Amino acid sequence: ATPTALMVGTGRSAKLGILIKNGEVLEAANTIKTVVFDKTGTITAGHPQVTDIVGDATQVLRVAAALEASSEHPLATAILNRAKTTVVTPAKITNFAAIQGKGVQATVDGHAAFIGNDKLLTDYTLSAAEQATMEHLQQEAKTVVIVGFAGKVIGLIAIQDAPKASSAGAIAALKREGLRTVMLTGDNARVAAAIAAQVGIDDVIADVLPGDKADHVKALQESGPVAFVGDGINDAPALTTADVGIAMGSGTDIAIESGGIVLVKNDLQDVVRALELSKHTFKRIK
Numbered sequence: 001a002t003p004t005a006l007m008v009g010t011g012r013s014a015k016l017g018i019l020i021k022n023g024e025v026l027e028a029a030n031t032i033k034t035v036v037f038d039k040t041g042t043i044t045a046g047h048p049q050v051t052d053i054v055g056d057a058t059q060v061l062r063v064a065a066a067l068e069a070s071s072e073h074p075l076a077t078a079i080l081n082r083a084k085t086t087v088v089t090p091a092k093i094t095n096f097a098a099i100q101g102k103g104v105q106a107t108v109d110g111h112a113a114f115i116g117n118d119k120l121l122t123d124y125t126l127s128a129a130e131q132a133t134m135e136h137l138q139q140e141a142k143t144v145v146i147v148g149f150a151g152k153v154i155g156l157i158a159i160q161d162a163p164k165a166s167s168a169g170a171i172a173a174l175k176r177e178g179l180r181t182v183m184l185t186g187d188n189a190r191v192a193a194a195i196a197a198q199v200g201i202d203d204v205i206a207d208v209l210p211g212d213k214a215d216h217v218k219a220l221q222e223s224g225p226v227a228f229v230g231d232g233i234n235d236a237p238a239l240t241t242a243d244v245g246i247a248m249g250s251g252t253d254i255a256i257e258s259g260g261i262v263l264v265k266n267d268l269q270d271v272v273r274a275l276e277l278s279k280h281t282f283k284r285i286k
């Protein structure tokens with residue numbers, strides 16, 4: 001690879017909003033067999049909205065808003081936006097603790113409370129009706145969080161984050177190139193499968209704890225070089241482990257620092273363009 005050819009390649013791509021950190025990254029992109037995607041903010045727009053509240057909405061939102069007030073998770077933003085229109089007197093919160101990949105626990109108005117997924121249900125139980133409702137909402141591609149308060153499940157909140165308009169087309173183009181596509185997410189398997197079906201992704205690995213994303217990338221590397229596309233704090237280790245890490249420009253600083261390629265326009269079509277550019281560049285200099 002001659003430096004001039006590489007600079008031509010990366011200079012032109014920069015104008016398109018595809019920032020490639022160095023020539024090695026561009027060369028590695030030419031060898032990729034599998035493209036692994038984070039879900040939230042990568043395949044989906046990352047603007048989650050509350051769509052359904054099961055239970056007494058006022059009480060559910062009051063407890064949920066107290067719990068999410070100190071959380072930095074995208075789901076927290078959706079819940080706080082919805083609560084703004086309903087909650088009049090905020091609840092009192094102490095002992096806040098964020099639990100990675102699961103949710104939030106705290107004391108609310110003097111009682112133990114939590115919000116999050118079923119991994120936090122140890123001291124609580126869902127009724128058969130609540131379980132059925134939750135599964136139904138998840139099949140509609142909605143992320144469901146459970147709200148527990150004073151020893152009881154008081155409700156469910158369903159949150160939707162639609163795929164970006166270009167995600168399905170980009171995934172189809174990668175598949176036409178003979179690449180395997182995989183979704184890797186901390187969300188529930190039913191939600192992940194529903195989103196994967198909407199965008200045409202082949203394989204889904206769901207319920208992944210934040211610390212385990214990089215290990216899944218390593219396992220996938222056994223069948224050849226892997227590109228990982230993500231945006232979150234919890235994607236940083238996977239971005240560095242992958243043969244090519246591709247970060248969304250809208251992502252967290254740590255994701256952007258960990259990526260060898262940064263997509264300024266947050267558009268998955270630019271994953272296709274980056275891989276094509278690599279192919280053309282390395283064909284020309286051979």
Ligand code: ADP
Pocket residue numbers: 038039040068071072073075076100101102103104115116117143144145184185186187188208209210232234
């Ligand atoms: P990802 O970024 O891949 O969606 P996360 O590890 O951030 O995964 O979250 C996984 C799951 O943990 C969420 O789908 C949700 O069920 C639960 N969770 C995490 N943080 C929160 C929070 N602040 N409030 C409610 N649920 C949460």
Ligand code: MG
Pocket residue numbers: 038039040041042230231232
């Ligand atoms: Mg994400």
